Amino acid sequence: MFVKNCWYVAAWDHEVLADTLLARTIIGESVLFYRKSDGTAVAIDNRCAHRHAPLSLGRKEGDAVRCQYHGLKYASDGRCIEIPGQDTVPAKLCVRSYPVVERQRWLWVWMGDPARADEALIPQTFSLADPEWRYKPGYLHYDTDYLLICDNLLDFSHLSFVHEKTLGGSPNIAQARPEVTRIPRGLRVTRDVRNTVPAPYHARLASFPGKVDRRFAYDFVVPGVLMMKTHAKPVGTADDDMTGALQFHSCQALTPESENSTHYFFMQAHNFRLHDATITEAIYQSLCTAFEEDRRMIQAQQNLIASSSPAPMHPIAADLALVQFRRVVQELLDAESGVPVRAPQPRAPRGASASKLPAGTVPAA
Ligand code: FES
Ligand SMILES: [Fe+2]
Numbered sequence: 001m002f003v004k005n006c007w008y009v010a011a012w013d014h015e016v017l018a019d020t021l022l023a024r025t026i027i028g029e030s031v032l033f034y035r036k037s038d039g040t041a042v043a044i045d046n047r048c049a050h051r052h053a054p055l056s057l058g059r060k061e062g063d064a065v066r067c068q069y070h071g072l073k074y075a076s077d078g079r080c081i082e083i084p085g086q087d088t089v090p091a092k093l094c095v096r097s098y099p100v101v102e103r104q105r106w107l108w109v110w111m112g113d114p115a116r117a118d119e120a121l122i123p124q125t126f127s128l129a130d131p132e133w134r135y136k137p138g139y140l141h142y143d144t145d146y147l148l149i150c151d152n153l154l155d156f157s158h159l160s161f162v163h164e165k166t167l168g169g170s171p172n173i174a175q176a177r178p179e180v181t182r183i184p185r186g187l188r189v190t191r192d193v194r195n196t197v198p199a200p201y202h203a204r205l206a207s208f209p210g211k212v213d214r215r216f217a218y219d220f221v222v223p224g225v226l227m228m229k230t231h232a233k234p235v236g237t238a239d240d241d242m243t244g245a246l247q248f249h250s251c252q253a254l255t256p257e258s259e260n261s262t263h264y265f266f267m268q269a270h271n272f273r274l275h276d277a278t279i280t281e282a283i284y285q286s287l288c289t290a291f292e293e294d295r296r297m298i299q300a301q302q303n304l305i306a307s308s309s310p311a312p313m314h315p316i317a318a319d320l321a322l323v324q325f326r327r328v329v330q331e332l333l334d335a336e337s338g339v340p341v342r343a344p345q346p347r348a349p350r351g352a353s354a355s356k357l358p359a360g361t362v363p364a365a
Helices: 146-153 156-160 200-205 277-307 317-336
Strands: 007-012 022-026 029-035 041-045 059-061 064-066 080-082 100-103 106-110 138-142 179-183 186-196 212-221 225-234 246-258 261-270
Touching (some): 007 022, 146 317, 179 317, 200 277, 261 277
Antiparallel strands (some): 059 064, 100 106, 138 261
C-alpha cells in the first residue's frame, strides 16, 4: 500500500520539545517521537509490548520512557529495561525503533528496513533553515488519500480555477504547458506563464505596474515532497534578471497517516523584506486560505469517489506529471514486494528530455 523504504516527514522540530511525547501515525503505524537529554530525536513504536497501551501516555525518565499502565520501561533503542516486580527482563521484550533524522527543522522517519536508511535520500529542503529566507511553518490534516493531494501538486492548472482569487488570478496558468522530466524517485516540473496578470496575493505584496511573467519550478519526489522556486516579475525582463521580482521558495511534504488520511507539512519562504514580519504573516495567511480551497475540493472529490460506483477517470494532457508520479510510486512498491522491475520509460512530453539531475536541485528560476 505504501512505500516503506522511504524518509517520511514526521514533525516540525517545534512539535517535539524536551518533555514532549508525540504520538503520530505514519503509514498506519503509531510512532512515538521524543528527545533524549542531549536533544537527539527518538522514534519508537508507540504501542507498549505488554498490553498495547500507548507509550505517549507514559512519562520520560532520562533518555527512557516508562509506560504508565503497568510501568514497563523502555530505552531509546526500544529495548525493555525494567519490569516492575520482576527481576529479569526477557531479551526479546522490546518495541520497534525507527531511524529518525532531524534536518532543517523537519524530523524525517524511515519506516522500512533500517539497514537501507540512507540519509542521502532525504530531499534537499534548504530554505527551511537558510537565513536568507523567511517563513512561518504550517501543518494541515487531510481526511483523504495522499495520492489525491500529490495529483493536485503535480498539476498547477488548478490554480486558474481552485485558486482564481488567491494564488491564481488568470486562466493563463492552465493554458501554459509545463515541462516534465523524470529525476531519481520523482519528477521535475517547470511551468512558465508569460505576460499574465499577477496573482491577487502577489499584487498585495508588490505594486506591479502591469502584467508579469511567472515561473513555477519544482521537484516532487516520493513519498510526496515538493521543493519549489517560484517568481513573478515585470513582464518581458530577461530570464535571469530578478530586478523587481517577487521570489519564493516552498517546501511541502505529504505523509500518509492511513489509507484515507494525510499529514501535510508546508511553508513558503520569501527572500525580500526579510525583517518585515507582516510580509511573512501575509504570505502564510494567503497560503492557508489557498490550501483550504484545495482541501475543500480534494475532500469533496474523495467523498464522491468513495460513495460512487467505480468508474474510469478520463486523462487529459494536464495529467502528464501525476500519471508519471504514480508510476514512480508503483515501481517502488513493486520493487519492495519482489515484482520484477521493468525498465521505467514513461512517455516523454514534447520538449522534455531524460534527466539525471539529483532530486531537490531546482533549476534557476
Ligand atoms: S501496557 Fe504498558 S506496562 Fe502494561
Ligand atoms: Fe492548490
